[in-house]
Amino acid sequence: MNDVIPWFFLTLAAAGLLTALFFLWQSIRAALGVVEVGVGDNADRDRARLLERKAALVDGIADLRFEHDAGKITTEDFAVVDAQMRAEAKEVLRALDEELTPYRAEAERLIEAHLAGSSLSSDASGLLSGDGDAEGADTRRASSRPPARRASVPAPGEADADAAAPPRRRRSRPSASDSGSRDNHLLCPQCMAPNVPEAEFCVECQARVAPLPCGACETVNDADATFCKKCGAALSARDGVEGRPS
Amino acid sequence: MFRPVLTPDIPFFGDLAVCLILVSAAYTLALSLGAASGRAHLLVAARAGTFATCGFVLMAVAVLAYAFQTHDFRITYVARYSDRSMPWWYLVTSLWGGQDGSLLWWTFLMSGYTAALTVWMRGRYVELQPYVLATLMGIFLFFGILLLFPANPFATYLDGGPADGEGLNPLLQNYWMAIHPPSLYMGFVGWSVPFSIVFAALLSGRLDNEWVHMARPWAMVTWAFLSLGLLLGCLWSYEELGWGGYWAWDPVENASFMPWLTGTAYLHSALIQERRSMLKVWNVFLICLTFFMTIFGTFLTRSGLIASVHAFAQSDIGTYFVWFMVFLAVVITAAILYRLPKLVGTHRIESMLSREFAFLVNNWILLGMTVGVLGATLWPKISDFVYGEEATVGPPFFNEWMTPLGLALLFLAGLGPLIAWRKASGRSLLMSLRAPAITAVVAGAVHALVGGMIGRPAIVNGETIYGGGLGAIMGVFHDAAPLVSSVTCGFVAASIVQEFARGAAVRMRKGESLFTALFKLVARARRRYGGYVVHLGIVFMFVGFTGAAYDRTEEAALLPGGTMDLGEYDLQYEGPRREVDPTKQMIFTDMLLTRHGAASGQRVSPAKFIYRLRPEMPTTEVAIHSRPSEDLYVIMATVDPQTRRATFQVKVRPLVWWIWFGGMLVLLGCVISLWPRTVDLLRAEDARAKGPGKRALRLATTAFVALLLAFLASLPAWASAQADSSSLHAGTVVIHDDEERQLFHTLLCDCGSCERLALDTCACSWAEDKRAELRARMAAGEPNETLIRSYRAQYGDASISIPSDEGSRKVLWVGPLVALVLGGGAVVVMGRRWQRAYAEATDARAAEPAVAPTAADAGYESALEDELRRHEDES
Numbered sequence A: 001m002n003d004v005i006p007w008f009f010l011t012l013a014a015a016g017l018l019t020a021l022f023f024l025w026q027s028i029r030a031a032l033g034v035v036e037v038g039v040g041d042n043a044d045r046d047r048a049r050l051l052e053r054k055a056a057l058v059d060g061i062a063d064l065r066f067e068h069d070a071g072k073i074t075t076e077d078f079a080v081v082d083a084q085m086r087a088e089a090k091e092v093l094r095a096l097d098e099e100l101t102p103y104r105a106e107a108e109r110l111i112e113a114h115l116a117g118s119s120l121s122s123d124a125s126g127l128l129s130g131d132g133d134a135e136g137a138d139t140r141r142a143s144s145r146p147p148a149r150r151a152s153v154p155a156p157g158e159a160d161a162d163a164a165a166p167p168r169r170r171r172s173r174p175s176a177s178d179s180g181s182r183d184n185h186l187l188c189p190q191c192m193a194p195n196v197p198e199a200e201f202c203v204e205c206q207a208r209v210a211p212l213p214c215g216a217c218e219t220v221n222d223a224d225a226t227f228c229k230k231c232g233a234a235l236s237a238r239d240g241v242e243g244r245p246s
Numbered sequence B: 001m002f003r004p005v006l007t008p009d010i011p012f013f014g015d016l017a018v019c020l021i022l023v024s025a026a027y028t029l030a031l032s033l034g035a036a037s038g039r040a041h042l043l044v045a046a047r048a049g050t051f052a053t054c055g056f057v058l059m060a061v062a063v064l065a066y067a068f069q070t071h072d073f074r075i076t077y078v079a080r081y082s083d084r085s086m087p088w089w090y091l092v093t094s095l096w097g098g099q100d101g102s103l104l105w106w107t108f109l110m111s112g113y114t115a116a117l118t119v120w121m122r123g124r125y126v127e128l129q130p131y132v133l134a135t136l137m138g139i140f141l142f143f144g145i146l147l148l149f150p151a152n153p154f155a156t157y158l159d160g161g162p163a164d165g166e167g168l169n170p171l172l173q174n175y176w177m178a179i180h181p182p183s184l185y186m187g188f189v190g191w192s193v194p195f196s197i198v199f200a201a202l203l204s205g206r207l208d209n210e211w212v213h214m215a216r217p218w219a220m221v222t223w224a225f226l227s228l229g230l231l232l233g234c235l236w237s238y239e240e241l242g243w244g245g246y247w248a249w250d251p252v253e254n255a256s257f258m259p260w261l262t263g264t265a266y267l268h269s270a271l272i273q274e275r276r277s278m279l280k281v282w283n284v285f286l287i288c289l290t291f292f293m294t295i296f297g298t299f300l301t302r303s304g305l306i307a308s309v310h311a312f313a314q315s316d317i318g319t320y321f322v323w324f325m326v327f328l329a330v331v332i333t334a335a336i337l338y339r340l341p342k343l344v345g346t347h348r349i350e351s352m353l354s355r356e357f358a359f360l361v362n363n364w365i366l367l368g369m370t371v372g373v374l375g376a377t378l379w380p381k382i383s384d385f386v387y388g389e390e391a392t393v394g395p396p397f398f399n400e401w402m403t404p405l406g407l408a409l410l411f412l413a414g415l416g417p418l419i420a421w422r423k424a425s426g427r428s429l430l431m432s433l434r435a436p437a438i439t440a441v442v443a444g445a446v447h448a449l450v451g452g453m454i455g456r457p458a459i460v461n462g463e464t465i466y467g468g469g470l471g472a473i474m475g476v477f478h479d480a481a482p483l484v485s486s487v488t489c490g491f492v493a494a495s496i497v498q499e500f501a502r503g504a505a506v507r508m509r510k511g512e513s514l515f516t517a518l519f520k521l522v523a524r525a526r527r528r529y530g531g532y533v534v535h536l537g538i539v540f541m542f543v544g545f546t547g548a549a550y551d552r553t554e555e556a557a558l559l560p561g562g563t564m565d566l567g568e569y570d571l572q573y574e575g576p577r578r579e580v581d582p583t584k585q586m587i588f589t590d591m592l593l594t595r596h597g598a599a600s601g602q603r604v605s606p607a608k609f610i611y612r613l614r615p616e617m618p619t620t621e622v623a624i625h626s627r628p629s630e631d632l633y634v635i636m637a638t639v640d641p642q643t644r645r646a647t648f649q650v651k652v653r654p655l656v657w658w659i660w661f662g663g664m665l666v667l668l669g670c671v672i673s674l675w676p677r678t679v680d681l682l683r684a685e686d687a688r689a690k691g692p693g694k695r696a697l698r699l700a701t702t703a704f705v706a707l708l709l710a711f712l713a714s715l716p717a718w719a720s721a722q723a724d725s726s727s728l729h730a731g732t733v734v735i736h737d738d739e740e741r742q743l744f745h746t747l748l749c750d751c752g753s754c755e756r757l758a759l760d761t762c763a764c765s766w767a768e769d770k771r772a773e774l775r776a777r778m779a780a781g782e783p784n785e786t787l788i789r790s791y792r793a794q795y796g797d798a799s800i801s802i803p804s805d806e807g808s809r810k811v812l813w814v815g816p817l818v819a820l821v822l823g824g825g826a827v828v829v830m831g832r833r834w835q836r837a838y839a840e841a842t843d844a845r846a847a848e849p850a851v852a853p854t855a856a857d858a859g860y861e862s863a864l865e866d867e868l869r870r871h872e873d874e875s
């Protein structure tokens, strides 16, 4: 025992030093711009704040109802306050929706560029029907889309919130399915529910969970990918959305 | 014996590590300031730099620990706080046993918090991060400078150092020193995290509710540690100091109590901001104040500014702290003033009868207490400065003022949760109040009727510390304090139970069983019900505090075989017993305990320990027999090895057990309130990216909480264990009656070496002689007032534990009282104004033409319903 303890502390000191030096090295590299970084864009963060506010309001409304049920607030007061909070919450939902407008413009631009530049221009329809997945991704971020809007808003707009999304989000995706297969089941990219490995659609939310092979180069892509990670082709509707249960 | 393979120049490595901390902190500070302009790669660099800084701190601590283990007495700190005979675990606790080491330890804990925070912030709060890191690095820089110059733990002797160290003070060689300071430090240091967050919000101008959400878990964790530290401090005092009390209003205790008060105020007022986006300036101010108080508290204990039994030796470190505090005060004030336009929101409240307003009152009382404690703690210095005379503010003064405020706060903790947010209607509030009010009346009646029979009367004959009208009013209050306390405790406990019951009833109506309903109720609103459990814990602690009104003390000198008798207890002295271990000689005196005439077979063994290195300072080991109804607290004063005659002092301390029990409930409440929901820990997005990571995190948190619970569960074992340690005032004081106690309570020992303990606790020979003299004069018929006056004339103002309140010296209590009254007035005026603002806004809205609901509106309505349903399912 007496020998082990000093060694322990000596090792700890060395570990501290090495850790520090390692991070210092990382830090200098990052500061000099040697490593590439992505920290998300502004719109993304505003969105996060709106989502936070929405969560707080939903929490508040639910709590108010609970206090009413528990007999702490009279029905009249409850009605007044509840209406106020609901109005606020709807305001936030609307703002969340408007948030997406710039994404739509950006997406439109990307589609144009893609159609002009790609030899696979015939795949425009594929891109549009990629909407199903994108919609999934979108709800996942916002989780506030009024169901009514699905029908009322033109699909291309939806499609690409995701295409214009910051690199971080795209990068994170492969690891989702990687980790899923590591555990011998597929985690749904949308709702995180575990699915059997051979599942094609999520048992919980019906989003696609099976990997998506690229029609052009046959590279296997993530279930919710919109473009092939290798050749950049828009992912075909064939295995994607059309077969999706309603 | 461990022999290093190569003899590294340890002191050099230590100094190097400290220098590296400074360099790395400065470098990271520069990077984070650069990152503040939105340059992402600099933020990544600053985050890495933060980890690097923490790594260097780890290195410094480990190097010092290594030096202790290898007895590197070249280092002054090692030589002063350890010796070759100490076992390895005391060598570890020596790390924070002295001033220089404890500052390094402080830095180390801060690096732990900082690293955890930096990991936690990954990928979120991107705008705030640079400023948060910058603020933290600023604090690191300050401590780095302390460690390099006035408090360098790696400083060496010029002549190579002694052959053996001086050893750790036996007072510090006990397990309390192993757990009490670290947890208290955790509770102090941790406030730098919420502070850095709020300061980041100020600097960046992002002053919406983002920072409140961000700071909440950190404030709560720190608050929990601070509470734990205070509780352990009480236990330490009770078990080790041997005077039978747990809280003496000592400056060091006050120094840790003040951040606790302001921190508690913050936890509540933050709730208003989250709900109503109000009180932004106030919350910013509270966090800054709490952080400032931790630095100020450290300064108090380190600078030797105010004498205390716990304080470290005086040093020039105080100057550095003063400059740091001045700097903090200026910077904080400037930042708040600069951001004031962004901070002042529209304050509107529907009604003064609302949870919001209850929280305001809560804050008012807590801040009032802080002002009072602060003023009284600093009074000796103020008095010295203004009147040129030293003064002492002793426990009687604090008790006089804090008891009513504490009870008012407790009452409010019962009332507040019953009041609805925004607006409570009188009718439903009355409904909610019925059961608690009935319980309160019943509790009071039972106490009044039965209490007297079992020696716990509802009305006691308390002490009056001041003459005049106010003194008389407070005297009456103190006489009735036990009754008020039991009424309040009954009220609060009933209101909390009712909260749980009503909540469960709502769920049971949906067909859940009682157990499921309760479980789900707590699980889906952990924060609220955790808070209620905390409140319940406070109720029990008040029950324990109330017990102090019924303390009894008996003395006896016994030969083996002799018995002493205290009401239901009989203690038979069996004889002394001697044991020896490598560091000390222990003399136990075994006593057989009999209760109600039935031998319980239990023994209590108070003892004296004589340490090899400090034979002149034998320590008193009390024996405590603890039960919920009362503690038997046995002290052996003297034992004669020849005749085997021993003198004992036995205290019966009712209800002390409940303090520890309540304290554990408080901690349990914190755990419930903090129990992480994975969704909160990782945002949905991150969760998507890290399936196994999420599971690992859940595992880790579960393990952490399990550890914490195990720790809590073992607390009672400690509470009744007999400690391997010591007392500051060896010896015993004999008090014969209440009148004597009142007198001795007021007078302070003037022997010059004992930090002015009161004559009813100090056991030195000077105090003993003085007591004999005073007793003689009492017997001759001199009243207490005359004796006090002549004592003061003889030994000066500082020799009286209740400071003089003549002339302008009244400001000591008038000041806080005026502050309290003004604060109360301000709260009411503000409440009124906000209420009016609300009414006007509502009128204005009513005047607007109503907008017809659109189709889109309906869409949002149903989306909202979806959200609510999901919320319901989640719980």
Ligand code: HEM
Residues within 6 Å of the ligand: B220, B264, B267, B268, B271, B358, B359, B362, B409, B410, B411, B412, B413, B414, B415, B416, B417, B527, B528, B529, B530, B531, B532, B534, B535, B538, B673
């Ligand atoms: C010594 C006194 C008090 C202590 C130590 C204390 C402690 C706490 C703690 C730790 C929480 C949990 C907060 C969180 O999780 O963020 C809490 C919650 C709460 N406290 Fe106190 N409190 C005290 C006095 C009061 C008073 C006087 C009131 C009356 C206004 C009050 C009203 C509340 C309420 C209503 C909650 C629940 C908030 C919710 O709905 O989430 N407390 N308290």
Ligand SMILES: [Zn+2]
Residues within 6 Å of the ligand: B749, B750, B751, B752, B753, B754, B762, B764, B765, B766, B767
């Ligand atoms: Zn003395």
Ligand SMILES: [Zn+2]
Residues within 6 Å of the ligand: B749, B751, B753, B754, B757, B762, B763, B764, B767
């Ligand atoms: Zn003394």
